[in-house]
Amino acid sequence: MRDGINDGTGNRVVIKVGTSSLITRGKVDPVKLDTLCATVSKGIEAGLAPVLVTSGAIALGRTKHSTLAQDTTEARQTAAALGQGVLYSALHARFTAYSLETGQIMLTPHDLIAPERGGGVRRTLDLMRSLGMVPIVNENDALGVRNNDVLAALLSGFIEARLLLLLTNVAGLYDGNPLLGGDAARIAEVTGPISEIEAVAEGSTGDGGTGGMLVKLSACWIATHAGVRTVVADAMDSTALIAAFRGDKVAGTVFPPRTSHSVSPDLRRLWRAFRTPPSGSVVCDAAGQQAIESGRALRGGNVDAIRGSFESGDVVDIVGSDSRMIARGSVRLSSAEAGAGGWSASALFNDCDYVRILGG
């Protein structure tokens, strides 16, 4: 034990830092960079084993060519390919000043959810950890830009981290977007349904960031259902990491785990259910609701109503006859197809494609 922290396998943490917390006006911001490296270094001194997931490649690459400022997939992917080297070099150089070695890992969600691909990732991370290196992860954007909050959440489940710390440019989740003025109040802890909080979270305002607070909540669904305590905090608050890890009071928003690590997380299922905010909802009858709530397969239940507009493969809420959200998952039919009515619940959802909501 060092500084009160158990340094067995229970010291793993995933720290994700967003674009606006590293980049200012298209350049790596030295103050933000140093704050992050100092935070990680203090965590390591206290006995933590952090894996860092950092965004910023797109914002950095965009400033190099005006063509890359366009909002197209190719422009984003090329900007990321250009900016990633700059991002990693800056992190590597600053960590060197703290006498820490780094190594770069580029991942996609599929590397973490496909069992045949996960072994290599696990062995590499284990060896890096045993050598005291700081793994620096980003999405392999040249193959498809998604969102690092969600990637970090999958990674936290994958390594059975004790903590997922989402560092951003606001001190947690508020009851309204704090950057739009007004008197939004911080929510200290979310123990009830995360779906209720989705109503107050909005998209991104950041430069080059993806998703905003709403997508951070997708990450919170995944991590907490994988047994990982999740905290959203201000990237400039260098005390947040150790406080959040210890379970002390933190100036951020805490999402306690909804299950424990003793239940091995099915990351593919969590990815299918929570990778994006929902596009609509499907109302099940009492038989379907009972099947989901008791963990049985969805045989026998019927769909009573469809709300919103969605495509086949989209994420939707599964709502009980009492209007309570009971599960979320990827739907097999579009709302236009399903809206024709008379469907059994199992026609809409594969058993492996939805997740029952745990803990309220």
Ligand SMILES: Nc1ncnc2c1ncn2[C@@H]1O[C@H](COP(=O)(O)OP(=O)(O)O)[C@@H](O)[C@H]1O
């Ligand atoms: N309810 C809310 N509470 C806090 N921030 C919110 C909320 N709704 C929207 N936001 C916005 O989410 C942004 C953080 O998301 P994002 O820009 O994607 O961050 P990052 O780049 O760090 O991942 C904040 O800057 C804020 O403007």
Ligand SMILES: N[C@@H](CCC(=O)OP(=O)(O)O)C(=O)O
């Ligand atoms: N992988 C992309 C970042 C995507 C992303 O999720 O950005 P952010 O919302 O700022 O965490 C990049 O490095 O620019």
